[in-house]
Amino acid sequence: MWENADYGPFDEENDDKKKIDVGIAVPCRLCENAFRRLRLTMRYCMECKRGFCEGEHGNFAPKTRARCVQCGPHA
Ligand SMILES: [Zn+2]
Numbered sequence: 305m306w307e308n309a310d311y312g313p314f315d316e317e318n319d320d321k322k323k324i325d326v327g328i329a330v331p332c333r334l335c336e337n338a339f340r341r342l343r344l345t346m347r348y349c350m351e352c353k354r355g356f357c358e359g360e361h362g363n364f365a366p367k368t369r370a371r372c373v374q375c376g377p378h379a
């Protein structure tokens with residue numbers, strides 16, 4: 305299902321936005337932190353640049369306005 309995926313931890317130097325922009329799926333960082341669960345995603349938060357799984361941990365807004373629940377999906 306995921307041809308390219310990076311299972312590594314969040315990296316400030318090469319954040320999830322950069323990875324996803326070049327077609328690499330990353331783990332939802334909220335699932336990872338809260339549940340120790342791996343769920344790959346191609347969505348990232350514009351605020352913290354971390355991957356999030358759509359619906360559960362972030363909104364469905366267009367890419368440029370996407371936010372994870374930690375940064376406030378309704379802000
Ligand atoms: Zn998640």
Ligand SMILES: [Zn+2]
Nearest residue numbers: 349352372375
């Ligand atoms: Zn965020």
